[in-house]
Amino acid sequence: MSRPKVLLLGKIDHAHDAWSTIADIADVIKPKSTNRADFIAECQSGALDGISVAYRTFDSVSVTGKIDSELLDHLPKTIKFLCHNGAGYDQIDVQACTAHGVHVSNTPTAVDDATADVTIWLLIGALRNLPIGIHALRAGKWRGYPPPALGHDPQGKILGILGMGGIGRNVAAKARAFGMRIRYHNRSRLSPELEEGAEYVDFETLLRESDVLSLNLPLNPSTRHSIAAPQFALMKPGIVIVNTARGAVMDEAALVDALASGQVSSVGLDVYENEPEIHPGLLANPSVLLVPHMGTWTQETQQKMEEWTIDNVRMAVKEGKLKSIVPEQKSLQAA
Numbered sequence: 001m002s003r004p005k006v007l008l009l010g011k012i013d014h015a016h017d018a019w020s021t022i023a024d025i026a027d028v029i030k031p032k033s034t035n036r037a038d039f040i041a042e043c044q045s046g047a048l049d050g051i052s053v054a055y056r057t058f059d060s061v062s063v064t065g066k067i068d069s070e071l072l073d074h075l076p077k078t079i080k081f082l083c084h085n086g087a088g089y090d091q092i093d094v095q096a097c098t099a100h101g102v103h104v105s106n107t108p109t110a111v112d113d114a115t116a117d118v119t120i121w122l123l124i125g126a127l128r129n130l131p132i133g134i135h136a137l138r139a140g141k142w143r144g145y146p147p148p149a150l151g152h153d154p155q156g157k158i159l160g161i162l163g164m165g166g167i168g169r170n171v172a173a174k175a176r177a178f179g180m181r182i183r184y185h186n187r188s189r190l191s192p193e194l195e196e197g198a199e200y201v202d203f204e205t206l207l208r209e210s211d212v213l214s215l216n217l218p219l220n221p222s223t224r225h226s227i228a229a230p231q232f233a234l235m236k237p238g239i240v241i242v243n244t245a246r247g248a249v250m251d252e253a254a255l256v257d258a259l260a261s262g263q264v265s266s267v268g269l270d271v272y273e274n275e276p277e278i279h280p281g282l283l284a285n286p287s288v289l290l291v292p293h294m295g296t297w298t299q300e301t302q303q304k305m306e307e308w309t310i311d312n313v314r315m316a317v318k319e320g321k322l323k324s325i326v327p328e329q330k331s332l333q334a335a
């Protein structure tokens with residue numbers, strides 16, 4: 001019997017030992033292409049024929065483009081599993097994968113601590129006006145007393161969390177240590193054990209009453225621009241917003257307007273609507289805290305994410321199922 005074939009889209013940077021175990025159970029194929037047109041031609045040439053499982057990284061989008069219907073039409077019909085290294089899988093059209101019989105996995109839980117840590121860092125930094133101080137110091141404008149804009153303490157403030165999955169709950173746990181009062185909105189209310197005292201509120205109440213809003217929801221067609229001009233208008237004036245989810249869950253141009261009017265006093269952002277481009281209005285604003293998509297950017301977490309993805313590849317090859325199939329496809333896989 002011929003050996004299973006696994007397609008590697010992107011590269012393994014950390015979990016080399018775990019990846020080497022895949023070579024024991026399957027032939028690994030790496031595409032030669034460096035752009036979508038060539039990749040499609042490579043599929044058409046038959047070079048990838050017979051693959052049943054693919055491992056993909058976030059950066060491999062530069063080779064394949066989005067995993068959409070067009071691409072799936074060109075991939076060999078033998079592909080049944082797509083193992084994505086990352087928590088967010090907005091580069092993948094899951095509906096199209098389902099229609100093509102491809103099951104998709106991501107890396108939940110592996111990213112929770114690192115992403116929540118950066119969320120808290122951005123939250124405290126934005127709340128305390130640290131960017132203004134940092135800019136003043138670097139511009140040689142520090143005269144021995146802090147710049148005039150006073151920050152705010154987190155203690156007693158309402159933190160509204162939009163999206164209470166693993167990352168949202170981890171943010172809540174960490175924010176409690178800073179004395180914040182936690183409220184959340186989610187597609188569905190959590191069990192009391194998962195809520196751990198966080199108060200479930202409707203979306204509008206979350207917007208109207210939060211002092212700080214943390215965006216921790218996945219990006220998909222129904223969450224795109226969840227926060228746009230009408231939502232900014234409902235918010236408590238002077239709110240602080242933190243986004244470590246995906247840029248496009250918020251309308252970046254409307255955010256720039258809300259900052260200019262003072263409706264939003266500051267933001268801490270790890271993600272942007274058109275990465276790696278950043279709206280010039282954000283770059284020009286000294287009171288916003290911006291980092292370049294570094295939520296999971298630690299040695300330990302990158303290693304965990306690769307190992308998690310490799311576990312999915314191994315299960316797909318050996319058992320024909322995934323360790324962490326994405327929620328939209330849960331019903332397609334028997335427990």
Ligand SMILES: O=CC(=O)O
Nearest residue numbers: 086087088111296
């Ligand atoms: O952005 C990081 C991830 O989706 O894992």
